[in-house]
Amino acid sequence: MELSLKSEKIQIGNGINLNLVKTDKFKSNLLSFYFLRPLTKEEATKNALLPLVLKRGTDEYKTNLEIQKKLEENYGANLSLAINKRGEKHVLRFTVETVSGEYVSNKEYIYDVFNLLKSIIFNPLLEEGYFKKSYVDQEKENLKRKIESRINDKRSYAIDRCIEEMCKNERYSIYSLGNIEDLPKIDEKVLYNHYKDLIKTSPIEIFYVGHYDDNMVEYMKEMAKIERKNIISIPREQIIRGAKTKNMVYEDLNVNQGKLVLGYRTGIPYEDKLYNGLLIGSDILGGGPNSKLFKNVREKESLAYYVSSTVFKYKSIMLIDGGIEFENFEKTIDIIKEQIEEIRRGNFTMNDIEISKESLKSSTMSIKDSIFLISEYFFSQILSNDNRSLEEVLEDIDRVTKEDVVEAMSRLTLDTIYFMRNTKVMNI
Amino acid sequence: MDTKIYESEKLKEKLYYKKMDSGLKVFFIPKKGYTKQYAIFAADYGSIDNVFVPIGEKDPLKVPEGIAHFLEHKLFESPENNLFEKFSKLGANVNAYTNFNQTAYLFSSTENFFESLSLLIDFVQNPYFTDENVNKEKGIIAQEINMYQDNPGWRVFFNCLQAMYNEHPVKIDIAGTIESIQKIDKELLYKCYNTFYNPTNMVLFVIGDLAFDEILDVVEKSQKNNYEKAEEIKRILPFEDKKINKKIIEEKMMTAAPIFHIGFKDWDTGLTGEKLIKNDLVTNIILDILFGSSSTFYNDLYEEGLINTNFGGYYTGKESYGHSLIVGESKEPKKVYEKLIQLIQKPAETLLLEEDFNRIKNKTIGEFLMGLNSIEFIGNNFVDLYFTDFLLIDYLSLLEKVEYKDIIQRFNSHFTEENVVLSIINPLE
Numbered sequence: 064m065e066l067s068l069k070s071e072k073i074q075i076g077n078g079i080n081l082n083l084v085k086t087d088k089f090k091s092n093l094l095s096f097y098f099l100r101p102l103t104k105e106e107a108t109k110n111a112l113l114p115l116v117l118k119r120g121t122d123e124y125k126t127n128l129e130i131q132k133k134l135e136e137n138y139g140a141n142l143s144l145a146i147n148k149r150g151e152k153h154v155l156r157f158t159v160e161t162v163s164g165e166y167v168s169n170k171e172y173i174y175d176v177f178n179l180l181k182s183i184i185f186n187p188l189l190e191e192g193y194f195k196k197s198y199v200d201q202e203k204e205n206l207k208r209k210i211e212s213r214i215n216d217k218r219s220y221a222i223d224r225c226i227e228e229m230c231k232n233e234r235y236s237i238y239s240l241g242n243i244e245d246l247p248k249i250d251e252k253v254l255y256n257h258y259k260d261l262i263k264t265s266p267i268e269i270f271y272v273g274h275y276d277d278n279m280v281e282y283m284k285e286m287a288k289i290e291r292k293n294i295i296s297i298p299r300e301q302i303i304r305g306a307k308t309k310n311m312v313y314e315d316l317n318v319n320q321g322k323l324v325l326g327y328r329t330g331i332p333y334e335d336k337l338y339n340g341l342l343i344g345s346d347i348l349g350g351g352p353n354s355k356l357f358k359n360v361r362e363k364e365s366l367a368y369y370v371s372s373t374v375f376k377y378k379s380i381m382l383i384d385g386g387i388e389f390e391n392f393e394k395t396i397d398i399i400k401e402q403i404e405e406i407r408r409g410n411f412t413m414n415d416i417e418i419s420k421e422s423l424k425s426s427t428m429s430i431k432d433s434i435f436l437i438s439e440y441f442f443s444q445i446l447s448n449d450n451r452s453l454e455e456v457l458e459d460i461d462r463v464t465k466e467d468v469v470e471a472m473s474r475l476t477l478d479t480i481y482f483m484r485n486t487k488v489m490n491i
Numbered sequence: 492m493d494t495k496i497y498e499s500e501k502l503k504e505k506l507y508y509k510k511m512d513s514g515l516k517v518f519f520i521p522k523k524g525y526t527k528q529y530a531i532f533a534a535d536y537g538s539i540d541n542v543f544v545p546i547g548e549k550d551p552l553k554v555p556e557g558i559a560h561f562l563e564h565k566l567f568e569s570p571e572n573n574l575f576e577k578f579s580k581l582g583a584n585v586n587a588y589t590n591f592n593q594t595a596y597l598f599s600s601t602e603n604f605f606e607s608l609s610l611l612i613d614f615v616q617n618p619y620f621t622d623e624n625v626n627k628e629k630g631i632i633a634q635e636i637n638m639y640q641d642n643p644g645w646r647v648f649f650n651c652l653q654a655m656y657n658e659h660p661v662k663i664d665i666a667g668t669i670e671s672i673q674k675i676d677k678e679l680l681y682k683c684y685n686t687f688y689n690p691t692n693m694v695l696f697v698i699g700d701l702a703f704d705e706i707l708d709v710v711e712k713s714q715k716n717n718y719e720k721a722e723e724i725k726r727i728l729p730f731e732d733k734k735i736n737k738k739i740i741e742e743k744m745m746t747a748a749p750i751f752h753i754g755f756k757d758w759d760t761g762l763t764g765e766k767l768i769k770n771d772l773v774t775n776i777i778l779d780i781l782f783g784s785s786s787t788f789y790n791d792l793y794e795e796g797l798i799n800t801n802f803g804g805y806y807t808g809k810e811s812y813g814h815s816l817i818v819g820e821s822k823e824p825k826k827v828y829e830k831l832i833q834l835i836q837k838p839a840e841t842l843l844l845e846e847d848f849n850r851i852k853n854k855t856i857g858e859f860l861m862g863l864n865s866i867e868f869i870g871n872n873f874v875d876l877y878f879t880d881f882l883l884i885d886y887l888s889l890l891e892k893v894e895y896k897d898i899i900q901r902f903n904s905h906f907t908e909e910n911v912v913l914s915i916i917n918p919l920e
Contacts, residue, residue, distance in 0.1 A: 088524045089864045127793070131785035135850045138857030162857045166501070205799050211747040212820070217641050317745045317919055320637035351584070352575035365630030368638055386638050414580070421582035425601045431526045434864060 068431055068453050070270075070441045075284045078265070078294035083280065084272040084437055091160050092173060092273030093434045094283070096184055097442055098155040098265040101297050102148060102234050108206075108241025109249060109257045110153050114144035115202040116254065117157075120188035120195065124179065133179055138162045140176045142183075148239040149446055150300040150377020155261075157184050160434065163274065174282060181286045185262070194251040194258070203246050210240050214316075217483065218369075221322035222384055225481035228312045229326040233301055235378050264295045268445055270438035302379045304330035306478035314483050322483040323395055325383040327475045333376050333447050337474075339460055340467030345372045345381055346419035347411055347468065348402060353418055355402040355411075356383070364398065366391050377447070381475060389489045392482055406472045409465065416465060424457050494703075499884050502863065506884045507703045513716050514691035518873065519706055520698045520884075522866060528604040528699030529866040532615050533595035533874045535694075536687035538665040539811070544725040546686040551727050554683060555674040557632070557667015560589040562680050564628050566596065568619045574610075583607040591661050592809055594687075595874055599867070604701065605709045612695070612713040618684050620677040633669045643746040643916045650740040651752035651816065651914035657736045658729035661812050689721040690714070696873050698866045728811050733758050739913045749917050751824035753831060756910045757806075757813030764880035765889060771808050772890055773897045774815060774905065776855060778804035780847045780898075781834070782817055788834055797821050797830075809879065815905065824915045832908060839902040848895050856890060 071083045100110055124130045134140045141160040146153065159180045164170030188195050213220050223238065230236040271283060306328050331341050349356040349372025360370045370385030387395050405411065430436040430453070444450070451459070497506040507519040538560065542553045566587070567574050578585040583600040585607075596615050600607050639645045649664055656662040666672075697706050735756055762770055782788055782804040792798045802819035821827050834842070862868045873883045 091861045091864060126790070128785055128787075128790045131783075132850065135785055135854040137853075138860070139854030140857065141861065160861060162860045166503075166860050167857070201794070201796060204796060208748055208799065208820070214745060214747050215643050215750075217745075218638075319640045320634065351579060353579040357575075361631055362627075365627050366634075368631055368634040386634055388634070388637075414576075418576070418579040422579060422584070425582045425584065428526050428601045429599070432866065 068437065073280075073284075075269075076287060076289065077291040079267045079269065079287050081269045081271070081280075081283055081287070082441055083275065084270070084441065085275065086272060086437075087274055089163070089273060089434045090166055091162050091434060092275075093158065093160045093271070093438060094177060094180060095156055095158040095270045095438050095442075096180070096287075097268045097270070098261060099268070099297055100153040100155070100261065100265055101295070102151045102153040102237050104234075104237055106257065107153060107237050107239075108245035109254055110155060110261075111146045111240040112199075112202060112206050112249060112254060113258060113261070114146055114155060114157070115206060116194055116198050117183050117187055118142075118144050119198040119202065121182040122186040122188055123182045125188055130179065130183070133175070137172050137176050138167050142180070144183075146239060148237075149443070151234045152297055152377070152446065153239070158435075173279075177282060177286065185289070187258070189255075190251075193255040196251045199249075199251040199254055203249065206240065207243050207246055210238070210243055217318060217320070217322055218384065218386065221324050221481060221483050222382060224312070224314060224483075225324035225326045225382060225479055226380075228310055228481060229380070229479035230378070233303070235300070262289065263291050264293060266294055266297070268442055270441060272434050272437050300377050300379070302330065302332055303328050306476045309477065310479040312479060312481045314481070315486050316483055317487070318483060318485050320386045321389045321392060321485075323385050323387055323392065324481040325396070325399060325477060326479040326481070327381045327383075328478050329374070329379045329381050329471070330474050330476070331471060332379055337467060337471045339463045340471035341381070342374055342423060343416060343419045343460075343463050344406055344468045344472040345374045346422060347415050348372045348406060348472075349383055350419060351422055353415075355405065356385075356399065359398050359402060360385060360395060364394075366395055366398075380478075389484045392484070396480065403472065403475065407469060409469050411468075413465065416463070416468065420460055420463065423460050427453065427456060427460070497882065497884050499887065501887055502860075502884065504863070504884060506882065509707060511690070511710060511714065513714055513718065514689070514721070515693060515695060515710070515714060517695045517707065517710055518697070518877070519701070519703045520869060520873075521701065521703075522699055525700050525866060526601055527599050527866060528601075528697070528701060529597065529599045529870045530604075530608050530611060530695070530697045531595050531597040531870045531874055532611055532695050533593050533693060533878075534687050535592070535692050535878045536594050536683075537590055537592035538663060539591050539660040539728070540687065540726050541660050541663070542727040542729075543686060544727075545682045546689070546719060546721065546724075551725070552682065554679060555667060556663050556671040557665070558675055558679065558683055559594055560666050561628065561632060561672060561675050562683055563587050563589045563594050563596075564632060565620055565625065565680060566615060566618060568624050569614060569617070570619055574614055577610055578607060581607045581610070585611070589665055591665065593874060593878055595871070597870065604699065605705065608697070608706070608709050609713040612710065615688070616715045618681065620680050622677055625675065625677050625680065629672055629675075632666060632672055636664075636666050636669055639664070639666065641745070643744055643750055646742065646744065647750050647752050647818075647914050647916045648816075650742060650916070651754045651912060652814075654737045654740045654912035654914055655735050655754045655756040655814055656812070657732050657734070659731045659812050660728070685719070686724060689718055691721045692724060694874060694877050696870055696877070698869055731812070733910075735910060735912050737912065739915070741915045741917060743917045743919050746916055746918050748820050748822060749824050749915055750820045751818065751827065751916075752914045753817040753828055754912045754914070755815040755906055756912070757808060757815070757905060758910065759904060760808070760811060760813055762808070763810050765885075767808060767810065767879050768876065768881045768886070769889060769893065769897075770901070771806060772855070772893055773901045774806035774808070776848065776851050776893065777843065777898050777902055777906075778806055778815055778817070779851045779854070780843055783851070785850070788830070792827065792830065797823060797827055824913070828913050832911070835906045835908070839899045843898055843902060845895050848898060852890070852893065856887065859887060859890065
């Protein structure tokens with residue numbers, strides 16, 4: 064078997080770390096820059112707009128066309144820019160993945176791709192000292208449409224809406240793409256000033272996964288050579304222990320299927336000993352096809368095609384969601400509540416715990432087979448200040464007891480029920 | 492016994508093959524250093540196989556829409572009703588999918604691979620259908636159908652197929668309809684099962700850090716051997732006119748902006764094996780040159796605000812059908828359509844330049860190589876290619892053989908105004 068997965072960390076600047084993961088397993092290499100920001104109403108929309116604008120053109124490659132051609136020439140190097148919400152942190156990611164030189168008999172071309180990534184992050188196309196106006200205007204319109212298109216995926220829309228309602232007064236309710244009302248206030252100047260600030264003050268984590276030598280490491284160090292002074296510190300998520308008010312939200316839309324989401328406060332931070340117990344509990348409840356919800360809501364009562372439970376690590380909440388007939392709303396909620404009670408009463412077997420442990424361990428180990436997940440994994444370890452090795456993470460999962468699961472599940476309090484329905488076709 | 496090894500130096504991969512006495516073909520690709528293993532057991536049977544002569548019978552039978560998919564759900568039944576639990580206990584993640592052409596059962600694992608493999612073969616080869624468990628499934632599948640009905644991307648796609656095809660069953664939703672699945676019973680399921688799940692109509696593909704001998708041992712011990720001797724399955728496809736069915740289909744539903752599919756129905760069908768896959772590659776390269784993110788068309792329309800980054804084109808072709816789809820989101824889909832029609836009127840030589848061809852070919856090579864990092868990508872594509880008589884391990888060499896002149900020829904025959912349709916989903920007022 065292969066050796067354990069390790070990342071070597073080198074501080075290469077003020078608040079900038081280069082993390083190297085050496086492996087020959089893949090047919091490609093991957094380089095990712097992560098910029099960390101606090102999730103705030105003030106900057107969320109700007110953060111979301113930024114990658115869209117940066118992708119349009121750089122000082123060296125002035126148009127999207129030139130960028131795309133460059134990528135294609137380099138064996139379809141994959142460029143991806145993303146904005147993600149990680150708890151109450153907003154993370155901008157810039158990634159390139161390239162085919163390893165040995166497969167295309169050209170070992171040097173990776174520097175070309177690195178250079179393109181550097182150009183996109185650090186040398187944007189400017190016009191009169193700011194971003195190019197037409198790019199910003201077009202991307203504002205694109206972002207607006209993207210935000211509006213949330214509704215197209217009803218399942219994830221329902222989950223987002225439940226979170227918004229549940230965390231109404233917390234930063235976690237901010238949508239990862241920001242919001243449409245903020246767009247008119249943003250122009251090429253505002254956005255450029257925000258960009259400069261972001262480059263200067265954000266903690267930056269760089270990950271490289273693949274084969275490398277000293278030359279490459281030197282090159283990567285050079286890429287991020289920037290003068291910086293005050294690096295911002297990003298606050299930890301607010302955790303609410305126990306729901307203060309119970310919330311029932313109906314949203315009336317023209318749909319065929321009802322979407323039910325139950326939002327629970329867990330009160331268990333990811334640093335807590337009980338966190339793994341919560342993960343196991345959630346898996347026993349609604350993890351896979353062996354779970355209580357799958358067996359009872361789907362297999363026994365034929366109420367749903369999908370029904371599952373998910374823990375949101377950084378925010379200490381747990382969501383259960385399912386797609387059902389409008390009429391089965393109350394019946395489904397009753398079954399879900401009853402199944403949670405069953406776990407609280409200890410009505411599950413050691414076998415159930417073993418199954419959930421296996422599933423959790425297996426998906427953790429699977430990270431090793433994906434070049435992208437390797438960098439995401441080490442990055443999330445940094446986000447949660449977790450210094451454990453992958454092996455230690457697995458051992459900790461193994462240590463969970465039945466009492467831990469009962470205790471963790473007993474701490475759940477129901478905060479918000481969200482239901483997407485269509486009153487036009489309902490028999491009420 | 493006849494074990495074969497195919498090797499690709501370029502890919503640095505090997506493919507092992509053996510045909511078992513039962514007629515089942517087993518393939519294996521070793522992946523050193525991988526933590527996961529993946530096995531996929533698939534039948535050459537999809538939603539388009541809805542008229543056929545059942546095994547041991549003489550007359551063709553037309554079965555209810557959605558039955559291949561229904562059967563996929565029902566194979567997970569066993570008398571003890573604990574299949575998921577067994578897989579879960581082994582730490583294996585079991586799943587299945589049905590598409591137009593195949594039904595596949597698969598699992599991935601990080602340990603207990605051989606026990607899981609044995610379990611996979613066992614449950615796929617031992618159906619257990621009862622009136623009760625068949626009826627129970629109808630509610631679950633009805634919810635699956637409802638879920639897809641609320642998905643604008645799925646609807647715009649099927650409306651496009653409806654517009655292109657007159658009779659071909661590819662126009663029918665894979666899961667069927669809530670009404671059609673009511674007609675499914677256990678007798679019909681057994682008929683489909685016995686016809687299409689004969690080992691001679693199936694393939695088993697395994698990938699991971701494993702040894703072929705051990706895999707074969709487990710297959711030998713786990714598989715059933717008492718199958719009816721199978722003759723070639725008679726599948727009956729209706730006559731499909733070259734003409735499209737409808738020029739345009741528009742529908743309104745809950746969506747933010749209008750979304751569209753522009754479809755070019757393929758007339759050059761009937762290909763299999765290398766010819767089919769080459770045609771697929773050639774057409775996809777053309778679509779990428781014309782509509783990909785480095786195309787003039789894409790960048791002009793993007794600048795005009797007519798499309799966003801969701802725009803692009805791809806081709807799908809099988810023996811009996813094929814189509815190019817150009818898809819996207821736009822406030823004015825009809826304007827995009829008009830511009831596209833204007834574009835294809837131009838001479839091929841001015842639209843498809845040799846330097847663009849070379850660049851896109853490079854890109855296609857790179858993307859394929861990167862895909863090989865994923866054992867799921869390899870498994871799913873292996874099966875899909877295998878059922879069209881092509882081995883994944885030969886894909887790169889075939890791709891390298893594609894020449895500039897191939898694309899010019901293909902463009903002229905495929906992209907015409909007669910075989911194009913438009914499907915639009917508009918938002919509700």
